[in-house]
Amino acid sequence: MAKLLLTPENQIQRLNTILNRVEALQALSISQLSTPPNPKSWNVLEVLEHLTIAYSSYQTKIENALLEVADSPNGAWQYQPRAWQRLVIKGQKPKGNKRPFKLKTLKKFEPLLSPTLTKDEAQAVFKRFQTAHGMFKQQVLASRNKRMKHKRFSSAIGPIVTFYLPEAFEFLICHAERHMIQIEGILAA
């Protein structure tokens, strides 16, 4: 982890991988999408809704930071996250096909979906995810040739963790990757 060097290209590639996987999930039946592996767990649609909430909670913060950054004459940024932020990111980052450990979800990030969704409602969950994910990816792209000099902003859990843009991007991508592993687990159960 010490050598973790963030680049927008790496992040864009991983965001595309997530998007391709979610697009493939759309072909599954409503029963596969809305059945949790056990009564206490989320189903696939709830995981996607949770990711939409997570993306949305950072959207304005990222947008404001993007207003501050200037063009870079050196092309795309490269960034090494700070020590504390590296630890926070590491807490989300999957190790291979495993989530490092389970994390308790804050109430504001819980998906509030009916357990019995229609096909149209399920499609609306996908649509919301794709919109939020697409906007997030556009923000990564918009940052790409900028200098990462801006005021730090608080993470969605509060000022105990603050982020520069590359750190926030990495945190959200690792978070999404973590939940993609959860989805594979739900489908395999």
Next chain:
Amino acid sequence: MEQPAKSILLSFFKAAQLQSEQQAYFLNLWKEYTFKQNELITEAGRIEKHFYVVLEGVQAIYLLNQKGDKVVLGFSYMGSPSGIFDSFLHQKPADTFLEALKPSRLLGISRSDYLSLFEAHPDFHKWGHLFFQDILFGRLFREVELLTLSAEERYTAFMQRCPEALKVIPQKYLASYLNMKPETFSRLRRMMN
């Protein structure tokens, strides 16, 4: 389409031997795309939508290694083809990025229109044969160079054959293409000059 663009395109597809009435249909299938410097034309993980022919600018095709560093596989420039061909042909997500290293203008054709050319004009198979033969021989030649030549020899061989357009792109891309560190590239450039 402007005359210089037509000339570049028809010259690139010379082997297809298009008659004048076929040329009008052929030229209509192409659309011009412009990209800013450092803009990503195609992202790894997405499907390549076009086969391009370059009108202006320089583009690099690269992938990311395990450390996240860019590994440059090749360049395109005026008059050359561009795009991520395996993704374009197989309609699978690309493993590589295509980036405009300089402001770029490219003519692009969609996959369905590209494939229709082979159906409508059998001579396109002749062009396709020659085109993919050139690509294959080019890759083999490069592999031999990478495996057998020293860094200095690779630098010299590349500089002798590389078009002027490539000499002005950031050194780190050229160094990566030649499988050497930017510092080595810089040292060789100083030495040779």
